Amino acid sequence: MCAKKGHxxxxxxxxxxxxHLASGRYRCRRCKSDFNLFSGRWLSSVRPPPVQWLWMIKLFVLEVSTNTAASELEISYPTALRAMDAIRGAIMDSSQVPKELEGEVEADESYFGGRRKGKRGRGAAGKVPVFGIIERKGRV
Incomplete structure (x- = not known):
């Protein structure tokens, strides 16, 4: 939004x-341009109503897939995907976790899924790979 510390x-x-203009928009005293609180953001071009944003956040919290959320809210999949990405980005921006790992890191991978009997080789085909990285002296 076009606001810093409430201004x-x-x-x-x-x-x-x-x-403030009567139309609900704002006008700059210096350059005389009109804008609203979402001007200059991708949010201004997508324009789902605020009620849909609240529902999108609720569906995000309930861990509903983007495809299901799009059909529930009757919006396109790309719009729902951008909204979900915006929610994830807002969570990352507000978190206190550093964005890049520093110092020594540990990495591990594993494969989960049923065994195939009589199969030669490593047997990773059809299994789900899970990969994790953590800082050696960091918090989990």
Whole structure:
């Protein structure tokens, strides 16, 4: 949103303290451009109603797949995917976890699934690979 610490700012020139228009939009005092709180963001071009955003967050919390969420909300799959990615990005941006691993790291992989009897070789075909990385002195 075009707001820092509760104060609105122009997405074009960055100046704060725009004035409010009757249409619900804002106008910059310096460059005279009109904008709303979502101007300059991909959110401004997607435009699902806020009610759909709340439902999308609820479905995200319930771990519903993107395809199911798209059909439940009657929106396209790409729109639902971008919304789910935006929710994931917001969670990552607000978390205190560093984005890159530092120092010594440990990595391990394993394959899960049923055994195939009489199969030669390593037997990883048809199994689900699970891979994990953690910092040696980091928190889990």
């Amino acid at each position: 609105h700012f122009c997405p074009n020139c960055g100046r704060s303290n725009p004035y």
